Amino acid sequence: MRVIVQRVKESSVKVDGKVVGKSGYGFMILVSFTSGDDLKVIDYMVNKIVNLRIMDDEDGVMNKSILDIKGSILSISQFTLYADTKKGNRPSYIKALNGEEATKLYDLFNEKLGKLIHVETGIFGAEMEVSLVNDGPITIMLEKEN
Numbered sequence: 651m652r653v654i655v656q657r658v659k660e661s662s663v664k665v666d667g668k669v670v671g672k673s674g675y676g677f678m679i680l681v682s683f684t685s686g687d688d689l690k691v692i693d694y695m696v697n698k699i700v701n702l703r704i705m706d707d708e709d710g711v712m713n714k715s716i717l718d719i720k721g722s723i724l725s726i727s728q729f730t731l732y733a734d735t736k737k738g739n740r741p742s743y744i745k746a747l748n749g750e751e752a753t754k755l756y757d758l759f760n761e762k763l764g765k766l767i768h769v770e771t772g773i774f775g776a777e778m779e780v781s782l783v784n785d786g787p788i789t790i791m792l793e794k795e796n
Contacts, residue, residue, distance in 0.1 A: 651687045651695055651755075652731040653792045654680040657704055661724040661782035663772040671770035676721025678782045682731035683747040683755045686796040692755065694794050696762045699723075704788050712788075722768040726780055727756050749775055 661678035663671045679699065700717050707713040716723070729752065733741035747755070753774050763769050772778045 651684065651691045651794050652682045653695055653699065654728070654731065655699060655702060655704070655790045655792060656680075656782060657785045657788040658724075659783040659785045661780070663724060663726060663781075664779040665773050665776045671724050671726075671772055673722040673724035673768075673770060675719070675785075676716050676723055676767075678724045678726070678780070680726050680728035680731060681756060681759060682728050683752045684732055684745050684795075685747060687747065687755055688796055689758070691794050691796050692759045692762060695792060696759065696766070698792055698794075699763065700766050702790065702792075704790065716767060722770070723763065724770055724772075724782075725760050725763065726772045726778065727752070727774045 656678045658673065658678045659675055661673045662669050677699070701715050703715055704712045705714040705716060705719045705721065729743060729746040732746035733743060734745060735741050756774055760769055760771055772780070
């Protein structure tokens, strides 16, 4: 499982010109799954994301988690995080989990994350327009293999 965490002042996602998800101050995350990802991997990532200390404290030091500041998360499915560009110029996505299995894991991931913090999402598999104001900029890549 791979997740890109971006600290944002705000973010939103549109499908067919309509906003379907948004966040205020917090994270916009891109989420991707691969073969072997399971509940254990999801639990690890949820815990890592909500406890990641990249939010500023009163002194401007990245010392707080998104839970500490009561932020929110916009979660976007992004199978291209598993792009393989080793051969040629056209990426291969063979390592990305197929849509049916990935959808189940993505829904479970967001459900578990949503028990801890406010989460909104895009629409899995849809053409999405994602907007964000990256704060910092701070962007962290997380990866966990089973």
